[in-house]
Amino acid sequence: MTAKKTASGLAGFFTKPKTFVAGAILGLVVATVVVTRFFLPAKEVVHEVETLSPSVVFERVVAQNELVCASQNYAIVDKATDTARLFDLIDLPWTTNSFWYRYCGTIKAGVNLQTAEFSQDEGGANKLTVTLDQPYVISNTPDMSKSGVLEERNNIFNNIDVSDVDAFQRQCIERSEQEVVDGGLYNEARANAEANLKAMFAAALGDQAELTVVFREA
Incomplete structure (x- = not known):
């Protein structure tokens, strides 16, 4: 009885494409923020120095x-x-x-x-x-x-x-x-x-x- 409920639950999840797509997009955004913040080197801020004659x-x-x-x-x-x-x-x-x-x-x-x-x-x-x-x-x-x-x-x-x-x-x-x-x-x-x-x-x-x-x- 339990195995049938589980199988029907998974079937219900995959039969809701909107929910699946929204979750995938959210996961992609979170992964991008984490990679950008913690793994990619920070960009150096370049200050232009005024040269005076x-x-x-x-x-x-x-x-x-x-x-x-x-x-x-x-x-x-x-x-x-x-x-x-x-x-x-x-x-x-x-x-x-x-x-x-x-x-x-x-x-x-x-x-x-x-x-x-x-x-x-x-x-x-x-x-x-x-x-x-x-x-x-x-x-x-x-x-x-x-x-x-x-x-x-x-x-x-x-x-x-x-x-x-x-x-x-x-x-x-x-x-x-x-x-x-x-x-x-x-x-x-x-x-x-x-x-x-x-x-x-x-x-x-x-x-x-x-x-x-x-x-x-x-």
Whole structure:
């Protein structure tokens, strides 16, 4: 009795072609996934590396327009006086006023990359030269939270005017920029400009690139 049931069951299975085909397809898919995942070697992912030429690197550097290379904070404290004059010839001593003023700010020096020039030694592909103008003051920004009048001595015959304060501030700006020259900030800017450019070219081209930075005569 059992043998007959088994035989009739197998006969029923083979008499259902749709079920048989579906099972065969499923088995084929599973076998393909297993073989692909565990037995076939994985494909290597190839990353294309962008090759940069020295001239392309230089163009990208120039696109930055200017390069800030050095900065310093300053605080100028000084006394300003003003005396009325008779016919612009004689000082009137009883008309003298004065005020102490503190002027603070930050001055930044850098180089103009728009005027930079690039050359490459024909005998050595890795010998590069960048020529720059001398550093200049890129910005001189006052810190008005720290600047202002410290003490004033007004005069009823010659009141302190806003124009007097404005004139003194202009003198402080000129003085701060002169101190940049005297204090060697431009020397620091030249050294930092050279170091920064060499670092940029080395990062793009590798350590084999020999970059020389030349500054034009003022």
